[in-house]
Amino acid sequence: MTPLGGTELQHNFLNNYVDNDLLSNFSICTSVPEKIPLYQNKTNILWQKNAPNQPNIAPWFKDKSNHTKYDWYVFNSSWNYEKYRDLYDLPTDRCHVIKNGVTNFPERQVYKKGDTLRMIFHPTPWRGLNVLLATMQLLEGENIELDVYSSCQIYGEDFEKDNDEQYQDLYDQAKTLPNVNYLGYRPNEFILSKLPYYHMFPYPSIWEETSCISLLESMAAGLYCMVTNYGALYETGAEFPVYVNYETNLVNLAHQFAEGIKICRDTLHEPMIQEHLDEQQKYIKRFYSWDKKGLEWTNFLQGILDAKQ
Incomplete structure (x- = not known):
């Protein structure tokens, strides 16, 4: 491939x-x-x-x-x-x-109070999947679900063969958590087609991104984004994502994300946040x-x- x-x-x-x-x-x-x-x-x-x-x-x-x-x-x-x-x-x-x-600017899904908060994670596993799965353990019973499309296969079969095994424990954990669906690798066009069906992109990045296409794609689709202020993420997202301060204590980071996600769920339906997401889509389309x-x-x-x- x-x-x-x-x-x-x-x-x-x-x-x-x-x-x-x-x-x-x-x-x-x-x-x-x-x-x-x-x-x-x-x-x-x-x-x-x-x-x-x-x-x-x-x-x-x-x-x-x-x-x-x-x-x-x-x-x-x-x-x-x-x-x-x-x-x-x-x-x-x-x-x-x-x-x-980015090129994909779909009509976004509007979150209604009481809906299950549907989240997506589609970066590679070393970019913070471990933190996010720890976060999801803290969010059990909160009417929040996460779909994980994460694999080394994105870089080809040889790269997957050489690297995927070290992340197998994470994949296995994702498969066992009741509020997580591990779906594995899907091509970019598939991800883009599914993004409008989600409400939120949580990204507890522990990888120093030089930019972030996953964030741009999620913002363009109108998802509410929560990311660390690590690397170039704060430049990529401007003032639109919710930023969680990056820290090396990953347990603390998971707790910070869990609390932040609950706050986002409880406020996502409000008109001010909906207007914020409208402006976010306009911003990405205008500049990116x-x-x-x-x-x-x-x-x-x-x-x-x-x-x-």
Whole structure:
């Protein structure tokens, strides 16, 4: 199976929303430097989505002689750019930020007081599934249900084979909890089709996200989102999610999420919150749609060509 994680999906959108003749002037490598060849007759761009401390990336950036190999570095968030700039002293005149985008803007489901609160978790398991399952144990009997679509399969069969076993205990736990349904991997288009049937996206992230497509997708679908203020999540979500302060004591974090989810359930029906979610969808569509991202990429790439003339 061809992996279709967030990076691959965003690259597909780039090809769909930017003129192919324009793109043909550039070689765009995603995240891991030199995983595709550098071209002498094209402008080489490293589209950086991964965090700067990852072991397949850090050594390359620590060697400053590598920094001249790419004509431009494009980052998926200002947070990520700041990290690379600070850690590796990148040439700032060749750095640029273009954030991720989404394309799915369905009509959202309106929560009514007394309804079962339906929640979804669709990031990979190492991003906080352990905390969320502990949270769900604290929420038994609260008329709250969680569907879990989480697996290493999203990155392909080889990655799943090498990594999924270490998360099997989490999957087994999810299958045994009465208020959790473990559904496993589903393709992105399936997730997008199901998002409007949920009310909330709880994400106790313990992974330093450089952006978060799962959050963008959930916000675009009108879900009430609760996330940690870790990594670039607070930049991605702006003022719309409920933020829980990240802490390394994961037991405390689970308790904080459990209390927060109950408060969200008890207030989600109120007109002020419903208006908030309406504005959230408008915000994501205005600033994160691929119609806008395609224009940003087009202007950026065309500007590079114009400057060479």
